[in-house]
Each structure stands twice: as C-alpha cells, then as structure tokens.
Amino acid sequence: MSFFALYDAEHFYGEPEPVPGARVSFAPDKLSAARERRTVRPADRQPVGGEGLMVNEIAADVPLWPSSLWRVADLEPMRPLLSHRWLHCRAFTVMEQVPAWLVAGPHGETVEWVIARTRTLTGAQADALAAQSDEGEEPLIRTLWARWSRGHGTGSPVGCALTTLNQVVTEAAHRVGPQLFGPDDDEEEVEVLSDPAWLRAFGAAYAAALALGAPELLTPRENAVLARRWTTVFGSPDLT
Known part of the structure; x- marks a missing residue:
C-alpha cells in the first residue's frame, strides 16, 4: 500500500x-x-x-x-x-x-482535532491554557518518547503532527499580534514566538497530541494527566 x-x-x-x-x-x-x-x-x-x-x-x-x-x-x-x-x-x-489524519497514525483523528483548535487559537484561549498546571507533563513526555524510541529508531508517534502544531500555533499568534514574537537567540534577525503564555499553550497542545495520538504508550491515567490542560479548556474530542 x-x-x-x-x-x-x-x-x-x-x-x-x-x-x-x-x-x-x-x-x-x-x-x-x-x-x-x-x-x-x-x-x-x-x-x-x-x-x-x-x-x-x-x-x-x-x-x-x-x-x-x-x-x-x-x-x-x-x-x-x-x-x-x-x-x-x-x-x-x-x-x-x-482521511488526511492517517499521517498521524491510527489515532490521527484526535490529533487532527488538536491541530484544528490550535489553528484558531485566541489570546484568551492561550491564557486559559497557560493558567493550567502542567505538573506531571514533563516526566510523562520523557517516558512516552523513551518507550517509542525502544521500538522505533526515528520519527514520531504522531507522524508530522508535532511539526504541524508548531507551524499552526505560530500562524495563530501572528494573527493576534507582533508583540508575541521576539528575536531568536541564535539569529537575531529572525523573529520567533516568545510570549510565555503562548509557549505554554503550545506545550499543552504538544502534550495533548501525544496523549491522544499515541495512547498505547502510557496508561489511561497517565494519558489523562498529559492531556489535562488541553481537555480542561477544550473538553474531550467528540468525533462521532
């Protein structure tokens, strides 16, 4: 195929x-x-x-x-x-x-749901995501990637979705305003997303995409913790 x-x-x-x-x-x-x-x-x-x-x-x-x-x-x-x-x-x-979401794997429809909401992210939604506690996310992300790496030399458990999320959150931030951007540490002439709230919002989208798109790599409770900030603001995907 x-x-x-x-x-x-x-x-x-x-x-x-x-x-x-x-x-x-x-x-x-x-x-x-x-x-x-x-x-x-x-x-x-x-x-x-x-x-x-x-x-x-x-x-x-x-x-x-x-x-x-x-x-x-x-x-x-x-x-x-x-x-x-x-x-x-x-x-x-x-x-x-x-379905285009197959590029994110068998659970790609839930990842597409995260991307769609990130694409239209507002300042108020970014602030709401940033206000949520991210306690427990970082160790779970490390665990998820370690388990993925043991069976896969390269790539991502959700295909190109994480790169796409980075692109769409930047596009959404540009629509809100230039004040969300600052010079890159390595290339000062390049503007990158630097607003703390928007960076935390991107972190929430990243964590949710992994939790929803690769649920087999963690337990249901761990996935719930990893997606918690996102689902607190946007709820759970209704894909029926």
Missing part, C-alpha cells in the same frame, strides 16, 4: 488531478514553472536526477500535513529517496481518497 499526499495546487507537479481511477504522471514543466515563480528567474525545463511525484509506503512517513491523502498503486518509480519507504515516481494510479 502506498500513499500520495496533496498539499495545494502550487506544490502539485502532476497531471491530471487525483481522482479515483486516474493515472497521474509527473509533469516536469509544472515543477519548473513553480520554481520560476518562487525564484523569479528561468528554471531548467528538464527534470533533474530522480525528481518526480513523492509517494510514501507508510502514511505516517508523510513529512507535512496534507490537504488530501490518496492511496495509490501501479507505481512507476524513479529511485528511492532517503529510505526505501519514500519514492519518487514517474506515475501512479489513484485508488481512493483516505
């Missing part, structure tokens, strides 16, 4: 658009045109090396949260990328659309 993640039209370098039954092929001209738009200079219209359509053999290996996720088959691979589970393909056949 293989998966193709679609992010947006700007980053889709194939044709036609994915629909069940379609044979999608890599379109080098679309990749070159996108590069020209980004760099404002002519790009080589010939494909370079093993470029093509990226396909993941495991949904949780998708590196960014997609707008849609497709199960594909009949791959025409170019060469492996980074590992045997990531491939660049010249073409594939689309079988069906599957």
Whole structure:
C-alpha cells in the first residue's frame, strides 16, 4: 500500500488531478514553472536526477500535513529517496481518497482535532491554557518518547503532527499580534514566538497530541494527566 499526499495546487507537479481511477504522471514543466515563480528567474525545463511525484509506503512517513491523502498503486518509480519507504515516481494510479489524519497514525483523528483548535487559537484561549498546571507533563513526555524510541529508531508517534502544531500555533499568534514574537537567540534577525503564555499553550497542545495520538504508550491515567490542560479548556474530542 502506498500513499500520495496533496498539499495545494502550487506544490502539485502532476497531471491530471487525483481522482479515483486516474493515472497521474509527473509533469516536469509544472515543477519548473513553480520554481520560476518562487525564484523569479528561468528554471531548467528538464527534470533533474530522480525528481518526480513523492509517494510514501507508510502514511505516517508523510513529512507535512496534507490537504488530501490518496492511496495509490501501479507505481512507476524513479529511485528511492532517503529510505526505501519514500519514492519518487514517474506515475501512479489513484485508488481512493483516505482521511488526511492517517499521517498521524491510527489515532490521527484526535490529533487532527488538536491541530484544528490550535489553528484558531485566541489570546484568551492561550491564557486559559497557560493558567493550567502542567505538573506531571514533563516526566510523562520523557517516558512516552523513551518507550517509542525502544521500538522505533526515528520519527514520531504522531507522524508530522508535532511539526504541524508548531507551524499552526505560530500562524495563530501572528494573527493576534507582533508583540508575541521576539528575536531568536541564535539569529537575531529572525523573529520567533516568545510570549510565555503562548509557549505554554503550545506545550499543552504538544502534550495533548501525544496523549491522544499515541495512547498505547502510557496508561489511561497517565494519558489523562498529559492531556489535562488541553481537555480542561477544550473538553474531550467528540468525533462521532
């Protein structure tokens, strides 16, 4: 089983658009045109090396949260990328659309719920999360990661969700105002999220994503402690 993640039209370098039954092929001209738009200079219209359509053999290996996720088959691979589970393909056949939250694992729907609320986080909600006690979270997070690492050399128990959370909380903070940001310790010209309340709110989202997305790594009581700040403010996910 293989998966193709679609992010947006700007980053889709194939044709036609994915629909069940379609044979999608890599379109080098679309990749070159996108590069020209980004760099404002002519790009080589010939494909370079093993470029093509990226396909993941495991949904949780998708590196960014997609707008849609497709199960594909009949791959025409170019060469492996980074590992045997990531491939660049010249073409594939689309079988069906599957839930995008599969990139966060079998419990990804609950992680998607955390991401959705983080994406629209308000100042009042960030303050409410920051006001909750985070007692017990740090040792549980260490325990969770240690248990995950024993069975997995790399990666995350919730796929790309933690990276996505970092992105969406930053986007939400930008909508609230520039006062939430300050210079990076290593690169002063770079502005990073620095407001203490918002950083604590991100910590609550991070802890909840792990507790809800990888419940098998802790006991139910431990998961409840890890998600407590988040569920106190937002309740528990109702995904029925």
